[in-house]
Amino acid sequence: MHDLVFGWRTAVLSVAALVILPIAGGLWSTLANRTANRDLALLLVVLVGVFTPWLIGFAGFYDRWRWLTFLPVAVPLLGPPLLWLYVEALVVGETPRGAGRHLLPGLVQFAWLLGGFVLPLDLKNRWADIAMQPGDLVFSLALIVSFAAYGTASWRRLVAYRAALAQGRSDDSRFAARWLTRALAAGALLAAIWTVYALWDLVRPLDYKGLMGLYVGVAAIAVYLAIEGWRNAALPFPPLRDLTPEPPAQERDWAALGQAWREKIRAEGWHREPDLSLRRAARRLGANTGYVSRAFNQGLGQNFSRTINALRCEEVAERLTSAPAGAILDLALEAGFSSKASFNRAFRERYGMTPQAKRRMLEGLKS
Template sequence: MALLTFGWRTALLLFASIEMLVLAAALWQPLANRTANRILSCLLIVLVGVILPFAIGFAGFYDRFPWLSFAPFAVPLAIGPLLYSYAYSLAFAATPPRLALHLVPALAQFGYQAVIFPLPLSVKNHWDAIATPVLAPILMLALIASLAGYSIASLRILRLYRIALAQQRSDDDRLSARWLSRAVVALLLLLAISLAYAAWNAFIAPLDYFGVIGRYLAIAAIGCYLAIEGWRHADLRLAPIPVPSNDEPPAPSRDWRAQGAAWASQVRDANWQRDPELSLAALARMLGTNTAYLSRALNEGLGVSFSTFIAGLRCDDVAATLRSGSEIDLLRLALDAGFGSKASFNRSFRARFGLSPSAYRRAHASNPK
């Protein structure tokens, strides 16, 4: 009887699996972004299922318990649709249309394994010898197409979300879910790694069970990153983006540049930009107008998004303080101006003045105004 051996490969994959399962359970609880969090929870469980056969395989489970062959643990065709659904639900606070249809290939993959798994071992071995050489390349091509297509679609959804967010919120950097874009890019990198493995296996030298460990460690790392960042942002209300009001269509003859300048002066005088959670709708109410008028004054009149407009006013406040020779800590100045983090402040300040805040302070240290 084969012995079980728990080496470093099994230890790493099992540790990552446990972490993902714990956080998947935790993500089922928060009320904020409930739909998105539960989709992410399902995605993490699917990722655990993908690496589990290798985690136990490296330990010798399939040698010790050969009846485990075809156990329906791994359903990789579910990764793409769930990742896209998570991005969509963050952006729109709803599941994507026809989600069930997106999951049909994954359900078929699971059903195929579930049907064969309870068959006698001799039957399974015979079927494996006949079908796997034919089905494995088809499954690989389907997986590549699924991951590539859904990853690109996810990035497109996140890009549209950020464009809309910049028109509606002043704290768009905090709500932009850039961590999810990094995870999607990492998944595309994993796809490239998988293609490299497949090419090596097909054209250079066949890889044994241990030769593909790098691929599954990469899956585990991406899964842990998704789990940790998803949990960190579980209560952050990212969506939905309110639709601008069209109840009072802007008049084509209005001078939007003059109107934008007048409203900018009014906002600056009242220091409304210092509200770290200021939204387009809230500012429109303060100005006594509607979101359609305000958006047009900013976009067409001043040539900026709402987020850029508010960030610019905040940067102007900090710059004026720095020119006065103030020694107040930059983070304190950023927070007082309305920025949610030093990182977003640094990006906005450099974009407006072409210098970092610290460099701007040094440039004006000897000539306070």
């Protein structure tokens, strides 16, 4: 009987699995963003399954228990659609209709592996010689296509969501579009690593150890998604439908309306509310969201977020010379900004300089 050997390869992959699986369990039971977090939990389990054959293989499990050959746990075709479903659930607020059909290629891959796994031991080698190699090639090519298709769809959804956030929220920088950007970047990196290894293996077949780099990469990206996904599990995501303005019923003098409503918001101090939304502002102005959105976009040439942040920057600028030098961040928070980063970005966009440079300029004009 072969002895089990727990070398560095098994240790690296085991540590990754021990980090990922408890987090996946926590994500599954999280109440906030419940549907999305369950999609992410499933994705993490799938990624652990992808490198599990290497984890146990390097330890000698297959040599000791030959019946484990073709253990059907590595189903990477489930990965890209699950990442897309995660994005959809966060952005749209619900699972897309007919989502199950996107998992069918992965289920076919699972059935293919299961068919080899349940064969009698004396037939497994013959099955590997006849069918497994061409099957692996087909599934590898399908995975590359899947990465490209679902990655593109996810990125387009994120771009649309970012635009909608800027149209419908004054605090759009608070929300998790940045986390989704990093998650999709991790998915793109995984796709690139997998594609390189798949093409390399096609041109010059790699042995078991030669593929170790791929599975270390899978494990590392899965650990990143697990930790960052847990950190951002409860981050608020306004549903896309709530960010879409109602269409205006008729044409108006949008420039005049935009200026009047901008001044009304300034006079009432509504811009100081960090979570001011287009819907809330429109209700207070006695108009629908379509009118207000059109007035700012078409009349003033800027979206809702830029309009409100410009008012906040103007308030800070008015108070710069009368406040102590170290109180700029306090002024920004009082004006409605939720972070130093969003304030600095908006201030530079409004005035073309940093707050400190603006202070020096104003003090120079006074002297």
